[in-house]
Amino acid sequence: MRITRPTLLLDHNKCKNNIKRMTGKAKKIGLSLRPHFKTHQSAVISHWLREEGITKCTVSSVKMAEYFASHGWKDILIAFPVNILEYEKINELTSEIDLSILVYDEQAIKLLSERVRGPLGVKIELDLGSHRSGLEVGDTGAINNLLKTIEEISSYQFTGFYSHPGHTYTARGRDEVLKIYHKVMDQLKSLKEKYRDTPGFSITIGDTPGASIAVDFGPVEEISPGNFIFYDVMQVNIGSCTYDDIAVVVACPVVGKNNKTKELLIHGGAVHFSKEALQDTDGTIHYGKLAVSDKDGWLGHEEGVYLKSISQEHGLLKCTPEFFNDANIGDIVYVYPAHSCLTADLFKSYLLTDGAMLDDEKGFMK
Amino acid sequence: MRITRPTLLLDHNKCKNNIKRMTGKAKKIGLSLRPHFKTHQSAVISHWLREEGITKCTVSSVKMAEYFASHGWKDILIAFPVNILEYEKINELTSEIDLSILVYDEQAIKLLSERVRGPLGVKIELDLGSHRSGLEVGDTGAINNLLKTIEEISSYQFTGFYSHPGHTYTARGRDEVLKIYHKVMDQLKSLKEKYRDTPGFSITIGDTPGASIAVDFGPVEEISPGNFIFYDVMQVNIGSCTYDDIAVVVACPVVGKNNKTKELLIHGGAVHFSKEALQDTDGTIHYGKLAVSDKDGWLGHEEGVYLKSISQEHGLLKCTPEFFNDANIGDIVYVYPAHSCLTADLFKSYLLTDGAMLDDEKGFMK
Numbered sequence: 001m002r003i004t005r006p007t008l009l010l011d012h013n014k015c016k017n018n019i020k021r022m023t024g025k026a027k028k029i030g031l032s033l034r035p036h037f038k039t040h041q042s043a044v045i046s047h048w049l050r051e052e053g054i055t056k057c058t059v060s061s062v063k064m065a066e067y068f069a070s071h072g073w074k075d076i077l078i079a080f081p082v083n084i085l086e087y088e089k090i091n092e093l094t095s096e097i098d099l100s101i102l103v104y105d106e107q108a109i110k111l112l113s114e115r116v117r118g119p120l121g122v123k124i125e126l127d128l129g130s131h132r133s134g135l136e137v138g139d140t141g142a143i144n145n146l147l148k149t150i151e152e153i154s155s156y157q158f159t160g161f162y163s164h165p166g167h168t169y170t171a172r173g174r175d176e177v178l179k180i181y182h183k184v185m186d187q188l189k190s191l192k193e194k195y196r197d198t199p200g201f202s203i204t205i206g207d208t209p210g211a212s213i214a215v216d217f218g219p220v221e222e223i224s225p226g227n228f229i230f231y232d233v234m235q236v237n238i239g240s241c242t243y244d245d246i247a248v249v250v251a252c253p254v255v256g257k258n259n260k261t262k263e264l265l266i267h268g269g270a271v272h273f274s275k276e277a278l279q280d281t282d283g284t285i286h287y288g289k290l291a292v293s294d295k296d297g298w299l300g301h302e303e304g305v306y307l308k309s310i311s312q313e314h315g316l317l318k319c320t321p322e323f324f325n326d327a328n329i330g331d332i333v334y335v336y337p338a339h340s341c342l343t344a345d346l347f348k349s350y351l352l353t354d355g356a357m358l359d360d361e362k363g364f365m366k
Numbered sequence: 367m368r369i370t371r372p373t374l375l376l377d378h379n380k381c382k383n384n385i386k387r388m389t390g391k392a393k394k395i396g397l398s399l400r401p402h403f404k405t406h407q408s409a410v411i412s413h414w415l416r417e418e419g420i421t422k423c424t425v426s427s428v429k430m431a432e433y434f435a436s437h438g439w440k441d442i443l444i445a446f447p448v449n450i451l452e453y454e455k456i457n458e459l460t461s462e463i464d465l466s467i468l469v470y471d472e473q474a475i476k477l478l479s480e481r482v483r484g485p486l487g488v489k490i491e492l493d494l495g496s497h498r499s500g501l502e503v504g505d506t507g508a509i510n511n512l513l514k515t516i517e518e519i520s521s522y523q524f525t526g527f528y529s530h531p532g533h534t535y536t537a538r539g540r541d542e543v544l545k546i547y548h549k550v551m552d553q554l555k556s557l558k559e560k561y562r563d564t565p566g567f568s569i570t571i572g573d574t575p576g577a578s579i580a581v582d583f584g585p586v587e588e589i590s591p592g593n594f595i596f597y598d599v600m601q602v603n604i605g606s607c608t609y610d611d612i613a614v615v616v617a618c619p620v621v622g623k624n625n626k627t628k629e630l631l632i633h634g635g636a637v638h639f640s641k642e643a644l645q646d647t648d649g650t651i652h653y654g655k656l657a658v659s660d661k662d663g664w665l666g667h668e669e670g671v672y673l674k675s676i677s678q679e680h681g682l683l684k685c686t687p688e689f690f691n692d693a694n695i696g697d698i699v700y701v702y703p704a705h706s707c708l709t710a711d712l713f714k715s716y717l718l719t720d721g722a723m724l725d726d727e728k729g730f731m732k
Binding site: 002003004005038060061062063080081082083084085086088089104105107108111131132133136166253255256257258260261265267270271274275276277309311312313314316328329330332339341342345346 | 368369370371404426427428429446447448449450451452454455470471473474477497498499502532619621622623624626627631633636637640641642643675677678679680682694695696698705707708711712
């Protein structure tokens with residue numbers, strides 16, 4: 001297929017390597033793997049995980065649970081604090097698959113129990129430091145109340161604790177991730193001491209930096225990273241991967257050469273990359289980095305070439321003098337996204353390097 | 367329709383009032399109006415503009431031109447530096463409608479002329495201070511070369527100068543917008559002095575802050591704002607509108623009450639709002655503000671209540687103590703987007719306040 005406009009390319013070999021590395025690591029350490037599907041949102045890609053022995057998954061919305069249930073996934077965790085307004089769809093799902101939901105607010109589970117019959121697995125969400133949602137490990141009163149409430153609903157079953165230690169995303173380098181994980185494991189060990197005898201006890205955590213870098217998962221039984229399947233510049237900055245591991249790039253046409261600033265204007269903006277900005281350790285703010293590419297694909301990155309600003313459809317590429325001089329109107333450049341989850345969600349399609357197209361007709365959530 | 371998940375609501379009365387205000391202003395000042403359709407991307411909404419006498423439009427991509435051409439628009443400007451790789455589709459469009467494209471790079475128009483037969487209107491893009499794309503008014507050499515190149519292509523017709531003075535988006539308050547416009551008009555007056563006798567000469571500029579606030583448009587003949595149709599918090603901060611004018615809100619379910627921080631967790635994140643962050647004059651960074659709402663709709667905003675952080679599907683709402691205490695799990699809150707263009711693009715659908723749904727089956731670009 002000739003590329004004429006912004007197109008999300010997926011190198012399925014890199015993607016499958018990322019899958020194999022994570023399934024291999026989980027197996028070696030003895031962790032159960034319940035990958036998060038919010039990154040790819042694709043039935044076809046979920047099949048690549050199934051080929052590596054994965055039988056359960058994590059999603060971030062009821063809608064996403066419906067999509068993957070309709071594509072053969074029978075054990076799904078909706079890792080988003082349950083939205084009681086969607087009780088009708090949750091009821092439908094409980095009759096079809098093994099569904100687990102997340103809760104940290106007692107009121108939510110009480111209201112849910114009036115509307116959702118079950119059977120339903122319930123995980124309690126913990127806040128291990130990301131301060132987004134969940135109960136603190138030390139908040140024994142609230143945890144005990146929640147456990148009691150779940151226990152009293154006969155058709156609901158407590159299936160363990162869940163946390164997204166998203167503060168690993170603030171780390172710069174592997175040591176910082178490990179330091180955060182060290183504290184996370186301390187908290188989880190104390191949790192296990194208190195609740196190991198509670199029926200259904202188990203611990204799931206899900207973040208790509210930790211899942212990629214850590215080797216000591218303490219009392220954790222299950223991990224649910226999502227982004228590792230593609231990776232992105234954010235993960236390179238954190239230290240989770242190298243540029244060579246990034247399985248997606250946005251192919252962008254060059255539409256202008258700004259001679260005064262030596263910047264290239266490309267078709268590729270906020271409707272393709274979202275507005276996720278990254279700050280490198282040297283202070284540079286950008287929305288993506290340029291891949292070195294040839295006819296066989298992409299590898300590494302062009303030092304000093306990055307997406308310095310974006311508006312709805314425009315992207316301005318900061319260049320080295322050499323890169324600027326070599327570029328021509330009508331060229332295609334390949335940009336690693338700052339955050340591949342949001343980029344994939346915006347495109348809702350992938351052009352595979354073998355020429356196949358995964359879109360909403362075939363292989364992407366509508 | 368019962369709202370159970372994040373939903374983009376559109377108050378068609380507010381939207382039509384915004385349309386009437388802009389068409390009325392253009393008429394009064396004697397400006398031609400070629401609204402930008404990248405904000406709404408909707409055939410149904412474009413019809414509301416037609417009802418007010420609008421017969422021409424601006425779009426930001428070839429794909430968008432195709433969509434609106436297929437919905438009866440016969441005079442379309444693609445206000446994005448022409449992407450020569452899309453020559454096949456441009457050729458199809460030129461045979462169907464009056465198409466104008468934008469160019470500032472001589473190489474681009476030369477390459478285009480080898481592939482696109484025409485007839486084709488060509489506007490030269492100017493950079494009046496936004497430093498994204500376009501030639502500087504003072505760069506007479508480059509402008510003259512470009513004019514000459516266009517003139518030499520017999521089937522192409524120069525149709526004037528175009529600029530998006532996007533630096534008005536950095537303004538805080540009407541006075542700053544007017545100050546920027548004052549400089550813009552000075553540049554355009556000098557342009558007119560040089561090129562008024564060039565066949566096809568005219569000036570189009572397009573930005574919502576200027577179009578909303580300015581009264582003196584100097585030598586400008588045509589304006590092409592887009593965002594005014596909905597407005598958003600960014601435009602409130604600039605001074606283009608008040609909260610009462612914002613025609614869209616995202617309805618978000620409340621899924622958690624974080625008692626320690628007194629923040630609400632809502633279903634509403636980067637896949638709904640993009641990652642467009644705004645900084646208020648008091649330094650507050652946010653992704654949207656809360657509307658005051660009742661069964662009839664929304665008006666004004668809840669002082670002190672805003673979207674302080676977002677991840678893929680999660681939003682954290684900073685609250686006043688009163689707002690926090692009054693909120694319940696399962697409530698719906700209404701959030702004005704920071705940037706309505708990106709929000710509309712992410713939803714690709716609108717629920718009208720009269721209950722009608724505009725989506726890709728009916729009234730939104732696929």
